[in-house]
Amino acid sequence: MKMVEAIVKPFKLDEVKEALTKAGxxxxxxxxxxxxxxxxxxxxxxxxxEYSVDFLPKVKIQILVPDDKAAKLVEVITDSAKxxxxxxxxxxVTPVEEVxxxxxxxxxxxxx
Amino acid sequence: xxxxxFGYVFAFMAMLLWASxxxxxxxxxxxxxxxxxxxxxxxxxxxxxxxxxxAAAAPAPKLPPYFTATSPDPKTPAPWPDPTxxxxxxxxxxAGDGKGDVPDKLSMQDLYDRMAHNLYSINYVWALVxxxxxxxxxxxxxxxxxxxxxxxxxxxxxxxNLMIYPLGCLAxxxxxxxxxxxNWWNGPVAPGWYPSLGPGLSVLNEGWGWGAAVDAAGKAxxxxxxxxxxxxxxxxxxxxxxxxxxxxxxxxxxxxxTTATIPxxxxxxxxxxxxxxxxxxxxxxxYCLYGNWVWGGGWLAQGGxxxxxxxxxxxxxxxxxxxxxGGVIALAGAMVLGPRIGKFNAQGRPNAMPGHDVxxxxxxxxxxxxxxxxxxxxxxxxxxxxxxxxxxxxxxxAGIVGALAAMVTLMMKxxxxxxTMMCNGMLAGLVAITAPCAFVDPWxxxxxxxxxxxxxxxxxxxxxxxxIDDPVGAISVHGVNxxxxxxxxxxxxxxxxxxxxNGVVRDGMVKLYGSDGVRGLLYGDFSQFIMQVxxxxxxxxxxxxxxxxxxxxSDLITPxxxxxxxxIEGLDGPxxxxxGYPDFQLHPSAxxxxxxxxxxxxxxxxxxxxQVRKVVTD
Numbered sequence: 001m002k003m004v005e006a007i008v009k010p011f012k013l014d015e016v017k018e019a020l021t022k023a024g025x026x027x028x029x030x031x032x033x034x035x036x037x038x039x040x041x042x043x044x045x046x047x048x049x050e051y052s053v054d055f056l057p058k059v060k061i062q063i064l065v066p067d068d069k070a071a072k073l074v075e076v077i078t079d080s081a082k083x084x085x086x087x088x089x090x091x092x093v094t095p096v097e098e099v100x101x102x103x104x105x106x107x108x109x110x111x112x
Numbered sequence: 113x114x115x116x117x118f119g120y121v122f123a124f125m126a127m128l129l130w131a132s133x134x135x136x137x138x139x140x141x142x143x144x145x146x147x148x149x150x151x152x153x154x155x156x157x158x159x160x161x162x163x164x165x166x167a168a169a170a171p172a173p174k175l176p177p178y179f180t181a182t183s184p185d186p187k188t189p190a191p192w193p194d195p196t197x198x199x200x201x202x203x204x205x206x207a208g209d210g211k212g213d214v215p216d217k218l219s220m221q222d223l224y225d226r227m228a229h230n231l232y233s234i235n236y237v238w239a240l241v242x243x244x245x246x247x248x249x250x251x252x253x254x255x256x257x258x259x260x261x262x263x264x265x266x267x268x269x270x271x272x273n274l275m276i277y278p279l280g281c282l283a284x285x286x287x288x289x290x291x292x293x294x295n296w297w298n299g300p301v302a303p304g305w306y307p308s309l310g311p312g313l314s315v316l317n318e319g320w321g322w323g324a325a326v327d328a329a330g331k332a333x334x335x336x337x338x339x340x341x342x343x344x345x346x347x348x349x350x351x352x353x354x355x356x357x358x359x360x361x362x363x364x365x366x367x368x369x370t371t372a373t374i375p376x377x378x379x380x381x382x383x384x385x386x387x388x389x390x391x392x393x394x395x396x397x398x399y400c401l402y403g404n405w406v407w408g409g410g411w412l413a414q415g416g417x418x419x420x421x422x423x424x425x426x427x428x429x430x431x432x433x434x435x436x437x438g439g440v441i442a443l444a445g446a447m448v449l450g451p452r453i454g455k456f457n458a459q460g461r462p463n464a465m466p467g468h469d470v471x472x473x474x475x476x477x478x479x480x481x482x483x484x485x486x487x488x489x490x491x492x493x494x495x496x497x498x499x500x501x502x503x504x505x506x507x508x509x510a511g512i513v514g515a516l517a518a519m520v521t522l523m524m525k526x527x528x529x530x531x532t533m534m535c536n537g538m539l540a541g542l543v544a545i546t547a548p549c550a551f552v553d554p555w556x557x558x559x560x561x562x563x564x565x566x567x568x569x570x571x572x573x574x575x576x577x578x579x580i581d582d583p584v585g586a587i588s589v590h591g592v593n594x595x596x597x598x599x600x601x602x603x604x605x606x607x608x609x610x611x612x613x614n615g616v617v618r619d620g621m622v623k624l625y626g627s628d629g630v631r632g633l634l635y636g637d638f639s640q641f642i643m644q645v646x647x648x649x650x651x652x653x654x655x656x657x658x659x660x661x662x663x664x665x666s667d668l669i670t671p672x673x674x675x676x677x678x679x680i681e682g683l684d685g686p687x688x689x690x691x692g693y694p695d696f697q698l699h700p701s702a703x704x705x706x707x708x709x710x711x712x713x714x715x716x717x718x719x720x721x722x723q724v725r726k727v728v729t730d
Contacts, residue, residue: 044464045464045527045528045530046464046465046466046530046532047464047530047532047533047572047585048522048525048527048530048533048569048572048573048576049462049463049464049576050463050464051463051464051465051466
């Protein structure tokens with residue numbers, strides 16, 4: 001099993017969700033996060049004074065997938081979250097040791 | 113104060129009513145009523161706009177007791193104070209059962225008594241309802257100031273705006289009203305003046321000053337050449353237990369709370385609660401002293417009589433008394449407190465510390481603009497003063513032009529039209545028009561608002577560049593534009609309104625213009641401008657010095673500023689025990705926890721002090 005974490009632009013959330021659902025993903029966890037990458041935030045003005053926004057708002061999507069589907073879903077996310085402009089985000093794929101469904105106690109891929 | 117002119121208008125209206133009634137009734141009744149000569153007097157003199165004086169000169173129009181402070185009959189004491197209002201004319205209802213009024217049986221005097229009561233009623237209701245609107249401005253201030261603060265101080269800022277109402281009101285009741293308005297009755301008034309709220313106000317007749325005036329018998333009249341302080345009405349005890357006095361008390365009280373709540377904005381996000389509470393009880397002192405000088409018949413109001421400078425200090429609804437005073441106290445407070453941690457970087461350049469809720473600021477601005485329709489026109493203290501329509505329109509025009517001017521000023525500087533700054537612009541226009549609102553033409557109101565909207569933007573940058581940290585712009589909105597408002601009276605007042613204001617009726621002016629209204633330098637009275645500058649200078653110096661000393665002294669009693677740790681954590685928890693937004697996870701600046709505070713990094717991380725909300729879909 002793999003954990004796929006995608007950090008995307010907030011306004012892309014709906015598109016990514018639609019695409020993933022269409023690709024057969026049944027559940028996901030979404031989180032509002034802030035951060036920066038190579039683009040390093042930007043400056044804004046407030047009442048005439050400049051201030052830097054170091055951490056830009058992003059949305060982090062977490063999905064848990066069987067090993068064989070991971071590559072396909074990463075592609076789905078990449079396609080749906082892409083604008084081609086700086087700040088599109090990143091995707092992390094990590095192995096997952098165990099998954100347990102709390103209600104039934106099912107384990108492994110059954111619990112996904 | 114306002115009373116001179118509404119007195120005129122009131123008397124004029126009363127006379128007109130008397131006149132029209134006399135005409136009508138004399139058709140039905142016999143013609144020997146003594147109302148007939150009185151009826152002719154105001155008609156003949158109406159264009160002079162000084163109706164009361166000729167009325168007094170007319171052959172013996174005996175006035176009913178509710179127009180005089182002293183009893184017409186020496187054997188009976190004057191009915192003031194009158195705790196029920198029953199001495200102000202006659203309150204009677206038409207009777208179905210034969211016990212009330214039967215129109216056929218009413219004499220001319222009876223009818224007049226009833227009308228006079230209704231006139232007082234209109235003025236009472238007007239002043240009270242306007243006062244309710246002014247009280248509601250507290251809500252506007254709360255929203256503006258809280259919205260412009262960071263989320264971690266929202267509960268504290270809201271609480272300061274909430275509690276200044278009880279604290280300030282308590283102090284005003286205990287001693288403020290007495291020192292401000294205790295000698296109101298002995299202030300300078302024009303001949304023939306009547307109070308719109310009734311002569312019950314004549315109980316406000318004790319004060320102190322330089323040069324006690326004496327009557328022909330050598331007895332002190334209670335008036336002074338230079339009135340300095342009132343001394344009657346402590347705790348509103350029985351000696352001033354009059355319905356009219358309570359209207360005046362209420363109206364003046366809600367005005368003072370506006371002043372009191374202005375410094376809470378400039379001093380927000382770092383002011384220790386206990387010190388703030390002391391301030392709430394102290395604010396009535398400078399406010400009411402200066403209020404006495406301008407509105408309570410004191411030495412600034414007497415500037416016209418004593419020094420021949422226009423009509424003395426003219427401040428219709430309080431650009432100076434209310435707003436400048438609040439603004440200069442805010443300046444002193446911000447200076448004593450010092451800037452918020454992280455407001456200025458190591459080079460002294462200002463960093464932005466964005467407010468946490470801009471729609472809240474805009475809502476507060478609307479509530480304030482709405483409340484201003486009580487603030488300004490209510491200051492006639494007379495719904496029977498028809499000039500209120502000018503006051504309303506001028507108030508509106510200055511407010512909208514102020515917001516537009518702030519927007520254009522920002523854009524011409526190459527900045528975006530910052531929402532909070534446009535809110536400040538609207539408030540600046542409203543502040544500036546507050547003193548001149550009754551005396552100027554609508555075009556002048558627009559010009560005053562235009563200058564105010566520009567001035568507020570320039571002023572915000574000015575103070576920030578000098579290291580003064582004012583989170584909400586209170587110093588610029590209220591202090592700077594309050595002073596501009598006071599001075600603008602001396603420029604734009606047309607002379608149409610305010611004849612006899614502060615007891616000044618100059619023969620030369622009457623000959624030249626037909627009446628002696630309040631007149632600015634554009635309309636031929638340079639001396640009024642001088643007086644307004646003196647007034648503005650007085651409030652700036654007096655308010656600032658009083659407040660600076662107070663903040664320094666009160667700092668010795670209980671510290672004025674919270675600790676660095678509390679300031680960085682946010683004042684809500686440590687000071688109030690209640691977070692403004694407990695359901696949000698707050699991330700105070702990362703550097704805040706460390707003891708050694710790096711000012712620059714604290715500033716850089718300031719925008720991080722926002723809420724991160726976890727949202728779980730599915």
